[in-house]
Amino acid sequence: MAFTLRWTGMTTFLATETRVQLHEWLAIGTGSLVQAALLVFVWVLDPTLLPLTVIGAMVYSVFLIGQRVLNEAAYIRIDHKLNELYHASPMSPESYFLGMSMGILIAYTPPLVVLFVILEFLYPMSLAAVGMLILALLAVWAFSSSLGYYISTLFTDMKTIWPYSSLLTNLFGIVPPVFFPLSLLTEHVAWAWVPALLVPTSSATALVEAVAGMPEMGGLTTTQYLVAGGSLALEAALMLLFGIYWARRTAREA
Amino acid sequence: MTEEALRAVDVRKTYHTRGAPAVEALRGVSLSLRKGERISLLGRNGAGKTTFLRIASTLLVPTSGTVEVFGHDVVGHPEQVRPLVAVVPQEGKPFFHLTPREQIYAYLRARGIDRESARARVDEALAQMGIQEVADRLSITLSGGQKQRAMVATIIATEAPLLFLDEPTIGMDPFARRGVWDSLRRLTNKGCTVLLTTHYLDEAEALSQRLYVVEGGRVLVEGTADAIKQQVGGTLKVSIPNGAALREELSTFGQIVSDGGTVYVITGPERINEIMSLAMKDRLAATVGPVTLEEAFLQIVGRSIDQDEG
Ligand SMILES: Nc1ncnc2c1ncn2[C@@H]1O[C@H](COP(=O)(O)OP(=O)(O)OP(=O)(O)O)[C@@H](O)[C@H]1O
Ligand SMILES: [Mg+2]
Numbered sequence: 001m002a003f004t005l006r007w008t009g010m011t012t013f014l015a016t017e018t019r020v021q022l023h024e025w026l027a028i029g030t031g032s033l034v035q036a037a038l039l040v041f042v043w044v045l046d047p048t049l050l051p052l053t054v055i056g057a058m059v060y061s062v063f064l065i066g067q068r069v070l071n072e073a074a075y076i077r078i079d080h081k082l083n084e085l086y087h088a089s090p091m092s093p094e095s096y097f098l099g100m101s102m103g104i105l106i107a108y109t110p111p112l113v114v115l116f117v118i119l120e121f122l123y124p125m126s127l128a129a130v131g132m133l134i135l136a137l138l139a140v141w142a143f144s145s146s147l148g149y150y151i152s153t154l155f156t157d158m159k160t161i162w163p164y165s166s167l168l169t170n171l172f173g174i175v176p177p178v179f180f181p182l183s184l185l186t187e188h189v190a191w192a193w194v195p196a197l198l199v200p201t202s203s204a205t206a207l208v209e210a211v212a213g214m215p216e217m218g219g220l221t222t223t224q225y226l227v228a229g230g231s232l233a234l235e236a237a238l239m240l241l242f243g244i245y246w247a248r249r250t251a252r253e254a
Numbered sequence: 255m256t257e258e259a260l261r262a263v264d265v266r267k268t269y270h271t272r273g274a275p276a277v278e279a280l281r282g283v284s285l286s287l288r289k290g291e292r293i294s295l296l297g298r299n300g301a302g303k304t305t306f307l308r309i310a311s312t313l314l315v316p317t318s319g320t321v322e323v324f325g326h327d328v329v330g331h332p333e334q335v336r337p338l339v340a341v342v343p344q345e346g347k348p349f350f351h352l353t354p355r356e357q358i359y360a361y362l363r364a365r366g367i368d369r370e371s372a373r374a375r376v377d378e379a380l381a382q383m384g385i386q387e388v389a390d391r392l393s394i395t396l397s398g399g400q401k402q403r404a405m406v407a408t409i410i411a412t413e414a415p416l417l418f419l420d421e422p423t424i425g426m427d428p429f430a431r432r433g434v435w436d437s438l439r440r441l442t443n444k445g446c447t448v449l450l451t452t453h454y455l456d457e458a459e460a461l462s463q464r465l466y467v468v469e470g471g472r473v474l475v476e477g478t479a480d481a482i483k484q485q486v487g488g489t490l491k492v493s494i495p496n497g498a499a500l501r502e503e504l505s506t507f508g509q510i511v512s513d514g515g516t517v518y519v520i521t522g523p524e525r526i527n528e529i530m531s532l533a534m535k536d537r538l539a540a541t542v543g544p545v546t547l548e549e550a551f552l553q554i555v556g557r558s559i560d561q562d563e564g
Contacts, residue, residue: 089340
């Protein structure tokens with residue numbers, strides 16, 4: 001099968017998804033609660049770490065978009081069967097998957113903008129750092145949306161999804177150094193930077209913090225830059241390609 | 255484009271679920287629809303209707319057999335088939351956080367229909383389904399039947415060459431059902447082809463030019479409603495309340511069915527007089543009416559179940 005992509009209808013579906021998500025503005029708000037709470041904790045405990053935590057909060061928020069994709073894709077398919085309307089149509093399965101992922105990304109942009117304003121206020125970023133931030137967030141979005149879409153197809157019942165969703169959030173958002181600096185980890189376990197920079201969420205965080213030159217982060221060596229940048233780019237690209245492949249494959253049930 | 259809208263040959267489907275025995279949902283279904291036809295698939299729950307519709311609309315891979323939509327192979331070239339079809343899934347629901355108008359418009363646009371035509375078709379479909387009044391309310395606030403109308407409106411608005419509708423009128427009131435019938439008639443007059451499933455046999459009869467009765471994953475009978483009714487041995491039904499004592503005698507006139515204390519004789523017009531006089535002799539009332547498709551269905555499928563069990 002030739003790997004040519006077909007985009008008919010994608011922008012419309014993207015707009016549809018954004019609209020649907022914006023109707024659930026409460027979910028967009030509550031999706032930022034953990035980040036807000038952590039920001040308050042850090043502000044009370046050690047305000048010098050605040051800029052790092054804001055970047056972590058942005059990465060975490062973008063990772064959560066993948067969880068929204070997981071839920072939305074499963075909900076549309078299991079509870080509404082609307083996927084059947086879109087799959088039995090000229091719109092390609094990749095347009096369905098990417099339209100949904102981008103639509104949710106757009107709906108969930110406002111909290112990111114708020115976090116960015118806070119960040120600029122606390123720690124004005126260089127242009128390079130802002131560029132790195134945007135690239136890193138897009139990579140995390142590509143990774144987590146594709147993962148979310150893939151996992152959504154494994155379920156036949158909405159109820160069984162929740163535990164997996166929370167497992168992923170903890171595995172990618174809380175355990176690795178996203179909300180806390182990488183240096184805090186390597187102080188205790190010197191080699192811990194290897195796994196940390198292989199996980200897309202923490203490599204994204206570290207890259208942005210290092211490019212921004214945040215002192216509390218401790219900086220990255222050239223090797224570490226290569227590991228973090230290489231793994232993030234590779235994981236995001238491969239996951240996205242896999243997501244497209246999987247969307248095509250599951251447009252029709254076996 | 256060929257004149258044949260759908261052609262299925264020996265389609266089989268076995269579902270394999272981990273930890274459960276395999277289910278043979280289809281065991282060799284063959285059928286064909288000419289362009290412009292309205293056809294109903296009838297069958298008991300679990301007969302395989304949804305399975306067939308999902309295979310034909312590229313949503314499910316068959317275990318074996320071939321299906322062609324306007325000459326395109328559904329298995330090998332789904333991307334050529336998909337632009338030609340549209341589906342009302344069984345138990346589908348509209349986007350709760352869109353209004354019916356938004357949903358239909360968004361769906362038409364996603365199918366590549368231009369803005370102006372899309373707007374015109376949205377209005378038309380809303381009117382045909384009688385949901386103009388609720389067209390601008392979020393679907394989550396609609397009643398069950400209104401939600402279903404919104405789903406059907408979404409699909410008929412596409413005017414796709416081949417429409418699959420899986421129990422489209424479920425939960426609809428008699429007015430709404432007739433609205434669906436009218437729309438489907440109008441679409442086939444325009445050249446669209448329609449394959450639907452329904453458990454309302456009056457609907458199947460009113461709406462479809464031919465019917466396929468599916469049982470146990472096979473086509474049991476195929477034909478017009480009248481032809482199917484003929485298969486039960488007559489087009490008329492004489493009902494005789496409290497006629498149990500006459501059962502034996504009546505059986506020489508045609509097929510006998512008992513329901514409660516009433517005996518029904520299915521027969522042709524030429525035997526009616528004799529049956530009436532027999533009933534009158536015993537001072538029993540007898541009424542004559544046409545055999546309905548539902549009665550024919552119960553007979554034909556019932557016979558098949560008995561055979562399988564026997
Ligand atoms: N995903 C599935 N996995 C396993 N078995 C299935 C699956 N879907 C359907 N079946 C089985 O296949 C058979 C045919 O099901 P199908 O849904 O096609 O029936 P149907 O004729 O549409 O019935 P209904 O009138 O109830 O909608 C049934 O025995 C059903 O239990
Ligand atoms: Mg069904």
